[in-house]
Amino acid sequence: MALAPASAIVRAGVGGGHLVSNLLAFVRLLRRAGLPVGAGEAIAAAEALTIVDLADRAQVHGALRAVMVHRREHFELFDQAFTLFWRSPEAGRQAAALELFEAGKEKERPPPTARRVAEALMADRPRPPPQEAEPPPPLREATLTVSDRERLQRMDFEAMGAAEIAEAKREIRRLVLPLDERRTRRFRADPSGPGLDLRATIRASLREGGEILALARRRRITRPPPLVALCDISGSMARYAQILLHFLHAVTNERDRVHTFLFGTRLTNVTRQLRHRDAEVAFELVAQAVPDWSGGTRIGESLARFNRLWARRVLGQGAVVLLITDGLDREGAKGLAEATDRLRRSCRRLIWLNPLLRYAGFQPKSQGIRAMLPHVDEFRPVHNLESLRALVESLSAPQPRAGHGRRAA
Incomplete structure (x- = not known):
């Protein structure tokens, strides 16, 4: 315009x-x-x-x-x-x-x-006038150089410019999240199913005067588990949260049973806002609903509120929880271990995504990180496109049953 x-x-x-x-x-x-x-x-x-x-x-x-x-x-x-x-x-x-x-x-x-x-x-600077043509530089072997696309995959979200952020958002929209499907308690009719459906067989025999002419079969229904995202939008996480909201918006519009909560000093459910197809409209609605963007952090209080008000509603049927935070709580570790442990017991899989893991020498020194770390199943970085692709692959891979070596760092 x-x-x-x-x-x-x-x-x-x-x-x-x-x-x-x-x-x-x-x-x-x-x-x-x-x-x-x-x-x-x-x-x-x-x-x-x-x-x-x-x-x-x-x-x-x-x-x-x-x-x-x-x-x-x-x-x-x-x-x-x-x-x-x-x-x-x-x-x-x-x-x-x-x-x-x-x-x-x-x-x-x-x-x-x-x-x-x-x-x-x-961009406002005038371009230098064209100079006389120079001989082309000698050809060099560049077999092992990294392309711009590969460089973008490894670039930290915090170091991206405007054009790189726009390209990263387009890459995120192309990510596909085929969550590992789980068996439910419901069945559906299937002529080649592995199990017999006695009730359907008897109903069909009544139409034939009691003669059983064919055996009805059924198959158990499988569907992806619910996905719940708890994203930190405090001052230390705001730059990453802006990019990760595009990922959560794409996932929310691609599949059902996806719930997103943002927290800083308070907890806000933005699932309904992110369901809008237009990304700009969705983020405008999120901005109006969230009053504490780039403020302080109360992780323990926010997780406790989620456990008290929302856990029973959204964590059924083997839900997977993505906890996106750097673990830096201004309240220290007050109530954080208990809230994280209860959250872990309420879901099938708790994955902690921490952008601080981008540092090679990362050590869990803060009280909040030490309190949360023993209660999560996986501890992963989330600072570039490569880490997001690794997360998608992990969520799509079959997972072992509860209590059989799930915890990994």
Whole structure:
């Protein structure tokens, strides 16, 4: 959708001069960085600037964010873009170049929002004029080089730029989750079934005057078990939760009996919101339903509330539970071991997905991790596409019976 022309914004209430062109340039920057900003947000931003003091940077920032950002997870990205854009253009370009240079180092990486804004700012730089044709470089043997697709599979979600995140979301939508099917207590008629159906055989014989002319057979019904996801959306997990919600949305729309709960300082059931086919609409509904995105973490309290209110409703028939959290609870380990143990006893399989396992030297040093770890069946990383594919393969593989060596790390 094209942005509103400058004349429309002038009519909305902002005077001429450089402010109009700068505002439109800022809107284009947000769109390149991945924010859903259109003509409506541009006009609303122009109207908002007419009622604030333009000399007060805090008022301008608050007014623009109020009318241009509609989801909590986009606040950080907007703040980075506002900080880099509303100053000297040369300083913004230098910061963008420095951001891309620092991203390749081994030290602590900047937040992904800063990298996405830097990439959007770099797009504004004029391209150098074409130079004279140079002789082609000599051919090199590249048999063992890693393709871009393989690099994307191993790239950490936290280190992805805007284009890489969009490609990762497309890859996630293509993932298929054929859960291992379980036998139920119900039967269905099947002429080649392994068991005899005496009741159906007798009913059929009554239509023939009591003569049994054929034996009815039946087969036990098999279906995938329920899948329950408990996803941490606290400040330390928010960046991963944004990507994993796309995975949970795809799974929810692909099969039935999938339940999703988000927790930070409280527990929220978002199963109904994620059932909407349109991903953007579904995430907008989730943002409206979840009041504690990127806040604190109360894992023990949230698991205890789930055990008390939801376990009997959704954990029947051999349910599989995905517990997605880094285990960093601000309440320490208070009640965490008991809540995790009860959750483990209520389901058939409890899988803990922890992005901290991406570090080779990971050690369970925090109180929360040490309290939860003895009560889970599997402890897996979840930080890139490769780890998600490994999870899908694990869920699809046949599992041993309860009590026969299920626990693995």
